[in-house]
Amino acid sequence: DAKTTQPPSMDCAEGRAANLPCNHSTISGNEYVYWYRQIHSQGPQYIIHGLKNNETNEMASLIITEDRKSSTLILPHATLRDTAVYYCIALESGRSGAGSYQLTFGKGTKLSVIP
Amino acid sequence: DTEVTQTPKHLVMGMTNKKSLKCEQHMGHRAMYWYKQKAKKPPELMFVYSYEKLSINESVPSRFSPECPNSSLLNLHLHALQPEDSALYLCASSQEPQVGYEQYFGPGTRLTVT
Numbered sequence: 051d052a053k054t055t056q057p058p059s060m061d062c063a064e065g066r067a068a069n070l071p072c073n074h075s076t077i078s079g080n081e082y083v084y085w086y087r088q089i090h091s092q093g094p095q096y097i098i099h100g101l102k103n104n105e106t107n108e109m110a111s112l113i114i115t116e117d118r119k120s121s122t123l124i125l126p127h128a129t130l131r132d133t134a135v136y137y138c139i140a141l142e143s144g145r146s147g148a149g150s151y152q153l154t155f156g157k158g159t160k161l162s163v164i165p
Numbered sequence: 166d167t168e169v170t171q172t173p174k175h176l177v178m179g180m181t182n183k184k185s186l187k188c189e190q191h192m193g194h195r196a197m198y199w200y201k202q203k204a205k206k207p208p209e210l211m212f213v214y215s216y217e218k219l220s221i222n223e224s225v226p227s228r229f230s231p232e233c234p235n236s237s238l239l240n241l242h243l244h245a246l247q248p249e250d251s252a253l254y255l256c257a258s259s260q261e262p263q264v265g266y267e268q269y270f271g272p273g274t275r276l277t278v279t
């Protein structure tokens with residue numbers, strides 16, 4: 051799975067959009083980009099994932115560049131409850147057999163939403 | 166119901182004790198996972214169960230012994246742990262053990278070894 055690089059920390063004003071970047075310059079054509087977050091002292095929470103197209107769900111939007119070397123997670127209206135560590139993970143699909151799916155978490159970005 | 170439950174929430178044990186952590190999901194998921202998270206570090210995969218069979222063991226010491234009695238339940242048996250094993254132990258499940266299916270995490274068991 052491709053290595054991802056994220057800034058260690060970011061601040062965002064409450065109510066504003068939070069844009070979290072992720073670099074995955076060595077990503078291959080069949081690797082998905084997944085985003086999870088972990089609020090302090092809780093288990094990680096799935097946010098969104100995508101392959102080539104931009105994706106949106108009730109939590110966030112995922113913008114993937116055309117060359118797929120980077121992506122941005124967008125929280126459209128950040129609240130204090132969005133303060134968390136956000137993890138960007140590249141995962142290769144198409145592997146066969148059991149045990150083909152394991153999350154390898156990097157250091158992530160610590161997002162602080164400021165009142 | 167999209168919940169993964171873990172018990173106990175907190176556990177303090179001595180180095181000679183034997184204890185077990187329990188994880189349960191009723192979503193019909195066929196893959197279950199144990200992760201270990203040290204303070205201020207990201208979670209690290211320990212074990213993966215796929216269709217109730219152990220499919221990945223990330224070189225975890227034998228003092229940690231996983232068990233999957235049925236498709237809804239995952240246990241982690243602990244014996245002769247060391248103080249450095251103190252951590253948050255997270256359980257997760259996914260519908261299938263394949264990319265494309267998100268993992269649902271429980272709240273974790275915070276373990277302290279004295």
